[in-house]
Amino acid sequence: MQSKAFKAALLSFLFMGLGQIYNRQFVKGILYAILEIYILVFWTVPFQWAMWGLTTLGETPQKQEGFNIVQGDHSIFLMIEGIIFLIAAALLIWVYYLNIRDAYKVGKMRDKGETPHSFMQTLKNIWENGFPYLLLTPSIIFTAFLTVLPLIFGILLAFTNYSAPNHLPPKNLVDWVGLKTFFNLFQMEMWKDTFFGVLGWTIVWAIIATFSCFFMGLFMAIIINKRGIKLKKFWRGLFILPWAVPQFISLLVMRNIFNGEYGAINQYLQFFGLNGIEWLSNPTAAKIAIIVVNIWLGFPYWMVLMSGVMTNIDKSLYEAADVDGASGWQKFKTITMPIVMFSTSPLLIMQFAGNFNNFNVIYLFTQGGPANVNYHYAGHTDILISWIYKMTLDQSQFAMASVVAILVFIVVASFSIWNFRRTRAFKEEDMMS
């Protein structure tokens, strides 16, 4: 004789809720059944349409008949719709699985001779054991629609030809092209030059920007903490200013100060009889300016962190060193520096990843300029992320922007994962278990 558990599971597999009804949990069973009926009646046809849309991205282009424009399929809307339906379908399959599992479990209880829960008991049970899921539901919904869905869409775009001028809906259709855009990036002369040129500057920028701020902050922390320097609090408070002022405001002000015609720096240079420098239109000058501005913005962060670390170092270490007759430099090299490095190096890597994608500094200060005629849609100071931004918002090169974004993700993700694996959290057993 087959067990009640097996029968219930089989019934629930055939139609949601049947197994529950068989288990005499009528309210739950009927609710499940209504859900399936509702989906079958109202969503079967739309689902087929959505899958058709996702695979073909539309077949009828926009037409012009006389003076009237007849709307065709909008490939991008079809694609988004398709992804939403896929996510919904995945959720539904999961609910279906829960339904079968529930029927099986309750069936097993009945096999053992226990009475199944009443509906009220079930609700109470959900409230107690399902509490974490309840807590997570809002976040899951937000993340699914505002992060996961856009990301899937972004990744899929890389495999289409969605770009100006010939493949922009609603006027034209968009097609799946496989890896063609990837090949274009690495094989077409101009794309290739732009990519490697911008990548090179991005890496140089990220390294210099990170280390210049790091060492400037370290230096400031050391000299302010030095014995015999007065007004320590005053200096520290003063130098926090660039961190405290909203970054976009400082950057826009800097843009004015470095302006070639009426900026403060050139006014001073001219005042002393020197020629002004075209800060924002000379590539090298622009790169130097951007790094200087970034030091101004970034050193206070390190200064504050390192000051904190230095004041917390155990004083007895230095006293012991004094007894041994160590010089100031020796104390710094063997006590201060290792402790500071130990507690700040994880942040250094985070900052590097941050600078790699430091859109604000680049875009608000130079907007990627000065223009570079050898590049596709990028200027001399553009980093990958600001190039992506320009391709997306100004040039409608969506497919290529997605390809570059995927490559950026790979770089940043490898850094983050490497960094993460070294952290305490990862090594703690309980963290992921």
Next chain:
Amino acid sequence: MSRTGGKIVNALIYLFLILTAVVVIFPVLWIVLGAFTPGNTLNATKLIPDRFTLSHFENLFVETDFLLWYWNTLKIAVVNMVLSTFLVVTAAYAFSRFRFKGRRAGLMTMLVLQMFPSFMGMIAIYILLLQIGLLDNHWGLILVYAGGSIAGGAWLVKGYFDGLPKSLEDAAKIDGASNVKIFFKIMMPLSKPILVFVAVNNFIGPWMDFIFARLVLRSDANKTLAVGLFEFVTGRGNTEFTTFAAGAILVAIPITLVFVIFQRYIVEGLTAGANKG
């Protein structure tokens, strides 16, 4: 080290500190003076103008939508702060204190999600908001901010929760306290520093963000301050630096104050973020 040597080193240090102070203060001074100087630009060689004027502020309030932008930004910032903090804290609490199916997968997903460049999803977000009619709408922007804050924020707060002792909760559970009660009466007070950090961050965010604000908000009346001020110095009226300066001061003062007041929490939060992953 001889005495005079030490004195020379100290003198050099003071000199360096003073020079740095000048460099640090100059842009701030530049913008303050800009706000009160008549005309459109500043003369660097004659920093103190002959007369001061309040006309730029008047101009801001009368000729532009500055006040409206201020109100928009404040509204978005407050709602975003409440919503984001709620989402982040609930998710972090679930991940830190409960062991449930899918926890590991959820944690991994969050870790991966926060590594994607945020505007990889920009086009999709644009189309999505267009579809549901939330383009050029403050709620649309708030949703985007809140959605983006979850992955990173929840990791951070979860790390902090993990460091809190569980004994208090266990005791409360034995006394029959519910999950909700434990959360509000025990977890919340203990984790004040990190909650303040998350809240302040999400409050300041909308004042600074310009990427998504420019993407979502289209009409002049709906703009936030960052977009409005950016257009003062980069738009057609590229020469309106003094008006920009006046607006910038009005933005910078409250934000700088918030930063200074909560500085302790900000430093702590940033450090925690690095150490706990």
